[in-house]
Amino acid sequence: MALEFKLPDIGEGITEGEIVKWLVNTGDTVKEDQPLVEIMTDKVTAEIPSPTAGVVQECRGKEGDVVDVGAVIVVIETTTAGVVSEVATKEPTVAAPQSASKPQARCTSPGTSSVLSGSGAKMLAAPATRKLARELGINLTTVAGTGPRGRITPDDVRGFSSSRPTLASGPLSTPSTVQGQESEKRVPFIGMRRRIGEHLVKSKHTAPHFAYVEEVDMTELVSLRQQLKGDAEAQGVKLTYLPFIAKAVISGLKAFPGLNSSLDDAKGELVYKNHYHLGIAAATDEGLIVPVVKFADQKNLYALASEIQDLSLRARNGQLKPHDVTGGTFTLTSIGSIGGLFSVPIINHPEVGIMGINKIEKRAVVRNNTIVIRNMMYLSICCDHRVVDGSEAALFVKHVVEYLQQPARLLI
């Protein structure tokens, strides 16, 4: 019998996903658990396994299409007899997608790239606004409404559209050649890159950002880490600076609850969180992903260190589960290993703050009227100015800096 396989609910609050890549063709024989399709949801890609063995009759949608959770994506003629109408879905694994090496023409039937602008959903928008969003290929759930009660206006949709990088749609234009060489290469802007883009645009559109930078004397911390490193290694933990910084930041978040909040635009309420879930931005081949250390305040230094290590390893290997990347309340991002003075990052919406961790280097600084060499680092922070004021951010950073300069306090 034919089984209609619906896009399963692959994580809290996720209502739709984008088809990144078909892994099967119509007519293919599939085994139970064999991955059928790569679906990109908010920041992660999941390989959706087949619920049953059988022959693929139909793949609905083409690569780049956005499909709703609950929509039929694959029709499989099952080889086992019997009635299977509702199938238990397997938990998908989340993958940082492989680089788009060879675009495969699988299940690429001509047709829709319909963006269901929350048909059943409760986005507050008039019919004509919803239509405009469909025409512009915009998912209304990613647009911040500026009207009463968060109503999305036509201008909100147009504003979102003009700030968004244009998608290459339809047949890719043939590149002109310069002296026998292609002068440009066009690659569809889909999948993880598009998701990241949409997310960042939403953040920049919603939250007025401001940045603040301070320097930290890390000399004490450098030597503390040096002391603990051997012990940590003996326990199988690779101790970086990040867990120390995480501890200092959590102490700061507890002292300044405004930094650990979010703004519920729809209800017009500030939400202060009593849990501390730290996002740790990780670079993967395909793009940025932010796994989250849950209840970070309840974990000791080594526990934090090994969890951060585990998450970033799984991020690079594409083994994160949807719940690993949701629910963060504040984010740390670190590009110090590459270089630079400091970064001015974009907030991971709907959080209200993100801290940039930068490189530690020896610099000449003045202490007691003498020039000395110390291990210095810049700490940058960007905040949503609707919620956090400059003075609050400065005091928060000051708190963090004090902890980092007297790191023994972190061990208490």
Added chain:
Amino acid sequence: MSSIHKPDVAIIGAGPGGYVAAIRLAQLGQKVLLVEQNKTMGGVCLNRGCIPSKALIYAGSLYEKMKHAGDMGILLSNEPTIDLPKMMDWKDGIVNKLTGGVAQLLKANGVQTLTGRAEFNGPHKLSVKTPNGNIEQVEAKSYLIATGSSPIDIPGFKRDGKVIIDSTDALSLQDVPKKLALIGGGVIGLELGILYAKLGTEVTVVEMMDQLLPGTDKDVVQVLTRSLKKRKIKVFTESKAQPVQVKGKTATLTIERPKGTEVIKDLDKVLVAVGRKPNSQSMGLEKAGVKVDDRGFIQVDHQLRTSVRHIFAIGDVTSAPLLAHKASKEGLVAAEVIAGNTHEVLDVRAMPSAVFTDPEIATVGLTEEQAKAEGYTLRIGTFPFAASGRAMSMNKTEGLVKMIVDGNTDQILGVHMIGPEVSELIAEVTLAIEMGATAEDIALTVHAHPTLPESIMEAAESVHGKAVHIYQKEKPPLVGAK
């Protein structure tokens, strides 16, 4: 065999789904072939549904009003009487005018029509059997199935067109029946039952479920039930009719009730209106690969696409609610998708429905039960027409407006009305729901006086305990999920 038609789109069925889609497709530059087995355009709705029934219902109401005109000091020298054949002629005139108008519109838009019965021979081939027995072949790029629905036959109630009749027959009777039993207390049956009761027929309604109009708001149905009683229409709910026994020109009906049985004799008509079934049979859907569900409805997605990519389906043949405006809306969306506007989807938050009983019923959005089941916390406002100056001045004070609102956001989730002209009033609240309006939005909007829509404004006020023309001690309580 004649030449092969090769349009961009072939549409099967010229009801409010098919003909509306045809015109829109033509407007979008498509070459359209519209196949209809009937000689006239307009489908069930124009020929034997919405339009003829509403014409007769209007006439029936006028007759009833004339009989009571004396109350207002209007004296007729004779009692008004009914000339049913003349009434039917008048109704046919309206139907002819409308179906003719649709045919002209189709022609003006360049839609080619073909009379005959269509059948798929494969996913890309259609054959049409014309009235004179010819077979014409069609090979279109896309197909749109809009074949509608037809009345369900139940064993023991086989239509003979004389004593046992269906809704179509009931729209062309030549004599007012003396005694009529109505099998099925749904929309179509009740509209026609009340019509004949007004014309003087003694009417009995038999319904299996525990309420008339199953699925409709209970408060609304309660008003209707009371009104039917006043009209001396007998209603048997939770009752099952035994097979009819027809002898000559009359029938006898035995009804099994929860307590005991009831026998009705000397029925000159038994009107069977127990529901409708999709017209998806014997038209080669299997050969085309178009899937139907276990009740025969064609399965479609948000873009009205069937299981076969280039074949679309709309209207009664796809799913309930079986409503003309639902068919038309789906037709418009399907037309856009077929013409290449692939971003279009069926994005309807509020599908209104109007029932032309007396008093009329109109509903849109979620019912109280549905909203609770979806986990909403609700506040419910009501306003009785008995408190409306306009309703009083029209001598029609039966009924109420009931507004269901999200208790957290004040957003309107559903409105259920029974009363005068509510089929017209439903438009305001349908727009309100599509726009995501709150009860307060309606309460703050000035409504002209004295008009019936003021009752909607008052129901919205009553959500916040602020209705002016009824006494409200306090705000209605929050109900439903915590």
